[in-house]
Amino acid sequence: MSLSTHVLDASIGRPAEGIAVRLESRDGVIDERRTDAEGRVGGWKPGRGVHRLVFETGHYFAGRGMETFYPEATVTFTVADPDAHYHVPLLLSPFAYTTYRGS
Template sequence: MSPITSHVLDTRLGRPAVGVCVTLERRDAHGSWQFLSRGATNDDGRVPGLLSEGGLTPGRHRMTFNTGSYFEEQQVEHFYPCVTIEFEIIRADEHYHVPLLLSPFGYSTYRGS
């Protein structure tokens, strides 16, 4: 299993958000963001395989969710074209789950398990 996972739920519809593009990056020692991987949410709203097992290193990471394209495909007016969540990895041996609860005019996130 990927050491970083995500689950996107569309609270407007009360179901998983399918087809949301997600990009994972890590900040290097110079403060630049380095691309790690990209994926899209599946039928369950999950992004499988963002990182290979053992591929996690401590440091600041960020996930960017392309929410604008998701809502545009549904022809839904929205306010946030993307959602970027930055988080700090302290222990590379732990699992980090970053859920996104999404609506056209707001979002919420937390560290899940």
């Protein structure tokens, strides 16, 4: 089982580099990383159960000199198949975000 994410900043039409992304379970924080130049983080192996990805969007937009309505975006999801790859993309703008289960 592996987990990755990809963050795209719709306000500039580019990957969102440098966003802190925290992987959590019900027991607390598992790991925290930053998106790379392509807006990606990968290589997590969280195991079965309910998990959260918390994206520190407020710090990202503040660093770009922009206001944002959402200081963080939290995506809660369930890992059901320990042999599958889970990909959780985030499309981001200062006043909206959307996500889905990617491939």
